[in-house]
Amino acid sequence: MRWIAGCFLCAFVLPQAVGQAPQARGNKLVVKESWGTFEVCAIAPDVVRIDTHPTGVKPVPTEMMDPRGMRNSRPIGSIRTGVISVGSLRVKIDKSTVAVWKDSTVRGLTVESNALQIGATYSGRPHLLRFYGMRGNGLFRTHDPRLALSKGLLRNEGAPVAAGSQGDGGAPLIYGDDWGLLADSIDGQFDINDSGVSFHNGSRKDLEAYIILGPPKRTIEVVNALTGHPPMPPKWAVGFMNSQWGTDEKMVLDIVDEYRKKRIPLDGFIFDFDFKAWGEDNFGEFRWNSTNNPGNVGGNKYPNGQNGMFAKEMAAKGVHLVGIMKPRILTQTVDSKPTAAAAEATAHNWWMPKKPYQDYFSHRLANDLDFSKPDLRKWYWQHAKGLFDTGISGWWNDEADDGFDSLGFFHMQQSLFEGQESVSNRRVWSLNRNFYLGAQRFGFGTWSGDIRTGFQSMADQRTRMLLLTDLGQSHWSMDAGGFNGHPDSENYARWLEFAAVVPIMRVHGTHNQQRQPWVYGPVAEAAATHAIEWRYRMFPSFYSWEHEASRTGIGIVRPLFWEFPDDPACANTVDSWMLGDQLLVSPVVEKGQTSKKLYLPAGHWNDMASGKGYQGPTTIEMPVDSLLWSDMPMFVRSGSILATQAVQQYAGEQPIDEIKLEIWPDRHRIAKFEVYDDDGETRNYEKGGFFSQSVTCQQFADHAFVDFGQPQRGYSTHIKLYRLFIHSGPVAELQWNGGPVTAVAKFGGMEVEIPAGKAGRLLIRQ
Secondary structure: OOOOOOOEEOOOOOOOOOOOOOEEEOOEEEEEEOOEEEEEEEEEOOEEEEEEEEOOOOOOOOOOOOOOOHHHOOOEOEEEOOEEEEOOEEEEEEOOEEEEEEOOEOOOOEEEEOOOOEEEEEOOOHHHOOOEEEEOOOOOOOOOHHHOHHHOOOOOOEEEEOOOOOOOEEEEEEEOOOEEEEEOOOOEEEEEEOOEEEEEOOOOOOEEEEEEEOOHHHHHHHHHHHHOOOOOOOHHHHOEEEEEOOOOHHHHHHHHHHHHHHOOOOOEEEEOHHHEOOOOOOOHHHOEOOOOOOOOOOOOOOOOOOOOHHHHHHHHOOOEEEEEEOOEEEOEOOOOOEOHHHHHHHHHOOEOOOOOEEOOOOOOEEEEEOOOOHHHHHHHHHHHHHHHHOOEEEEEEOOOOOOOOOOHHHHHHHHHHHHHHHHOOEOOOEEEOOEEOOHHHHOEEEEOOOOEOOHHHHHHHHHHHHHHHHOOOOOEEOOEOOOEOOOOHHHHHHHHHHHOOOOOEEEOOOOOOOOOHHHHHHHHHHHHHHHHHHHHHOHHHHHHHHHHHHHHOOOOEEOHHHHOOOOHHHOOOOOOEEEOOOEEEOOOOOOOOOEEEEEEEEEEEEEOOOOOEEEEEEEEEEEOOOOOOOOOOEEEEOOEEEEEOOOOOOOOOOOOOEEEEEEEOOOOOOEEEEEEEOOOOEOHHHHOOOEEEEEEEEEOOOEEEEEEOOOEEOOOOOOOEEEEEEOOOOOOEEEEOOEEOOEEEEOOEEEEEEEOOOOEEEEEEO
8 A cells, every 4th residue: 555665465365375377267367276266357448357266166246246236347458478458457376375556556455365264464564554334333232342433444454244133234345435336245354454355254265355446535436336326316315304203194284285375395204103003903913004903003194105106296396205114013903813914924924033112103013024135025025016106106114123133224215115116207215324345336325224312413414324334334314403302493504504514314202302493492493494505506516416426426425535635634534524515514512512623635625605715624613503503614615506496385386497506716626516417206317318517617827627528418407507616816808709708706716607408618718
């Protein structure tokens, strides 16, 4: 690695030293040994695949791997004198090691391995190495000192690989500043000590692993190409959602009407237990609570749920509905007979290996279903489809982590994803309580579990979010306000500001807790409304970042070390993160805070509130409003473009015909942005049904160019006008495609109108 005297060797330790010379077989290097076959190949100019196949073991990838993914790429490169060459990449088997290097320097991975274990050895000073990935931090599984929140993002002591309990995540992935290694396995263990790294106790009887040479974002990009890209969420899921436990039809109507009356934007309402006929015989687990039948807990809370009229009324108000799903079904009727659903599960052996237990909501016996079985997944969707048909637009999967199966939520959401896609072109969206790598391809969002209220709990969510981001999960959420307890007004206001700068913005609380802004008084309401409106104003930027995530896996939120891997000060930062590669945010998470210190990496940074500029790297201290709670440190990097629009009360309330592009030119960094739009609801974008146009800005000594690329027009966007605001000094001349254009001078820059969807160049002479 670049900061080690010598090299970091990533080699594969074979059961015995390679006795035979490697043979070229097409674009692979192959060694046949008494124990089996060892193969090495390149599948990209910076990606190497290594396979060890013991004799008699058929290589079968785990479910983590995307069947349509990069794994299926053909080997590339040329082989000469036992070395694979692809551009500057070189791969060589030399006795017991596989060396991988670029640019004439051994860097990244020289790995030693056997059929079931992979290891890496160091030379130089291993204490300077930084390791990421492997494991998140679950709400109730923090007894392992290596996973303590105090460790931040670093996993320098290794970690077990598992999805774990609430809010946890796992991936057989370890990476540093310019290398990464992914093993194909469900669960396992990474050990790190002074002599090396090893991964063992994997789930496969052979070994398949991938070496990536590149910075962190490239590692995440390759990992998503191997395990699956997250699909685009529907537009409404980028907005604000109110989740609540303890509701009925009239209450929800009143809450939504109050949002609209107060003009606080809202796109979704998420239902807990109450919305179902939970406890009612005859598959009440899959049906609206619309009857007074025996056993139905609460009885007829949503009289217009099952007929679909309630969802239609909500849709007319611009609100989409999300319903909770449980991995269990009731095993007995009210008169202690087997339920129809339980009889089917027993007949097909669909139960998890555990005894029935008392469901805490209905107080009837229930048991958990084994979603690893494909026929059970199809059966589950066949019954859940009724909810989809009557207006449920998204899925909230809960408690599938209680079985301590890393793929519990993976398989549960796979059931709903594949089922919905089989009958509808509408995008699939879900929330789940843990994450294992590969689940992202199922429209899979994660939330951090049943967290407490309070400032310390809120502060902890920063680390927990970034740890899952490090594992390749680009869609993360939390119960803003906290699930257990009642936040004070300041805590609520600051939590809503925090929630505005994470991928999924929502509030939630335990039974009969309300999390609407007006519940917490006028000061908190004003601060929360300001944060929600900011989110909706930034909608074009968030949606463009979502499109980037769907193509690369690199999502809205990015740890600082992803963007600044050469800066040691960013290596373990959880106080701040990037939105896209443009915006550094640092939520206020301390009660009564009057000032806040934060670090700005290299580059020129502009305070979004005051416009004041700072040259990084530097640490600054800025004031915090401890009375109105309506501010959040937020800095845009020069050489950036951000897109904003008028605030709407919900996504699609009115056609957006104009967006504002704010541009901060910089001589050392080309500003880049993709204006992106589609219908926001269907999967047509997967077949080219979208509008996109690249915008770049390059600053020179006495002039700058803003270039608009040729647009892709697979979707007829409503956007007709770009209103450019260029943050710059005095301007002597402006030209659009060689002709004059009028600008309006405003404080901090100038404003220019450019037709959307037209290729061209704006010249700014200073």
